Amino acid sequence: KNEVEQSPQNLTAQEGEFITINCSYSVGISALHWLQQHPGGGIVSLFMLSSGKKKHGRLIATINIQEKHSSLHITASHPRDSAVYICAVYMDSNYQLIWGAGTKLIIKP
Amino acid sequence: GAGVSQTPSNKVTEKGKYVELRCDPISGHTALYWYRQSLGQGPEFLIYFQGTGAADDSGLPNDRFFAVRPEGSVSTLKIQRTERGDSAVYLCASTPLPGVGTQYFGPGTRLTVL
Numbered sequence: 001k002n003e004v005e006q007s008p009q010n011l012t013a014q015e016g017e018f019i020t021i022n023c024s025y026s027v028g029i030s031a032l033h034w035l036q037q038h039p040g041g042g043i044v045s046l047f048m049l050s051s052g053k054k055k056h057g058r059l060i061a062t063i064n065i066q067e068k069h070s071s072l073h074i075t076a077s078h079p080r081d082s083a084v085y086i087c088a089v090y091m092d093s094n095y096q097l098i099w100g101a102g103t104k105l106i107i108k109p
Numbered sequence: 110g111a112g113v114s115q116t117p118s119n120k121v122t123e124k125g126k127y128v129e130l131r132c133d134p135i136s137g138h139t140a141l142y143w144y145r146q147s148l149g150q151g152p153e154f155l156i157y158f159q160g161t162g163a164a165d166d167s168g169l170p171n172d173r174f175f176a177v178r179p180e181g182s183v184s185t186l187k188i189q190r191t192e193r194g195d196s197a198v199y200l201c202a203s204t205p206l207p208g209v210g211t212q213y214f215g216p217g218t219r220l221t222v223l
Contacts, residue, residue, distance in 0.1 A: 031209050043152070043200065043214040086151055090209045095140070096165065097212070099151035 003027050006087050006100040014108055019074040021103045023087030026068065033088040033097060034061050034072045043086070046072070077107045111135070113215035115201050121221045122191055130186040130218045132201030140207045141184050143176055144200040146217070152200055158184060159207045191222045 004025045013019055023032070031050040037043045047054050047061040049070075054061050058077075063070040074081055087100040114133040122128050134141050140159055144152035154168040160181045169175070173191075178184040188195055198219050202212040 033212070035214075042216040043202075045211045045213070048211050088151070095157055095208050096154050096168075097142075097152075099153070101149075101151045 002101070003098050004087055004089055004100040006085075006103050008103060009101065010104045010106075012106045012108065013077060015078060017077050017107075019077050019081070019105065019107075021072045021085050021087075021105070023070045023072070023100055024068060025070075025087075025089050025098075027089065027098065028092040029065075029068075029089040030092050031090045032063055032070050033086075033090075034070070035086045035088060037084045037086060037102070039083070046085075074105075079107045079109050082106050113201055113203055113213050115199075115215040115218050117218060118216065119219045119221075121223065123223050124191060124193060126191050126222075128188050128191055128220065130188075130199050130220070132184045132186070132203075132215060134182060134184070134201070134203030135205075135213055136182070138203035138205050138213070139181075140204040140210075141178060142202045142204075142212065143184070143186050144202065146198045146200055148197075155186070155199075164207070188220075191220075193222050196220055196222045 007022045033048050034046045035043050049063050058075045060073040084102040084104050086102045088097040116131045142157050143155040146152045156176050157165045158178045173189045176186045198217040200217045201215040204210040
C-alpha cells in the first residue's frame, strides 16, 4: 500500500464545474504539498499546508490532520486547469517528500 | 529572479553510455533535491543536498548513480553504464533553507536510453 494515495486517478469534467481531488496518507506528516504539472511542463507548487485551509484564486486546499486527509478544490474550472495534480507529504521531522501518483484532470470547454 | 534550470532538456543515449545531467538552483538556495519521474508515476526521491554535502542519498537506485554539488550551488547527476530502465524525466528542485519548505522545480531533463 502506498503511503500517499490520491483519488481519482483520472477526472474529466466540463468547464465551470467544481472539482475535488482527494489525498489520503498513512504516515505522520509535518506538512503537505499540492503541486501542478502540465503536460511536458515542470512542476509548480500550489500550496504547502499543515493545518486548516488555504485559498489562492480559484484554488482551495484543506487538510484534516486527524483523518490524514487533504482535498484540493477548483471552483469555476477552466480548460487551462487541465494538468496533473500531485499530493506530496513531508514526513515528521524529515525533508523528504513522499509523493502520490497524481490525478490527471481534463476540463472540456 | 531566475528559477531552477536544468540542462539538457532532452538527452538520448545508448545503453552502456555515461551521462551527466545538470541542475542550476535558484541563487542562494541551500537545499537541492534530485527526483526521477517515470511515465505515469509520481516523482521518486533520489538524493538531497544541504550545501555541498549529500545529506541523504538513500534514493539512488544503485552505484551507477552519483551526484555532486562541489560549490553548494550547481549540481550534477551522473549515471554510468546507462540501462533502458533509466529512461525517465529527472527533476531537480531547490529550497531556500534545509528542511520543510516549498520546493521550486526545474523543467526536468528527459533521458531516453536506447
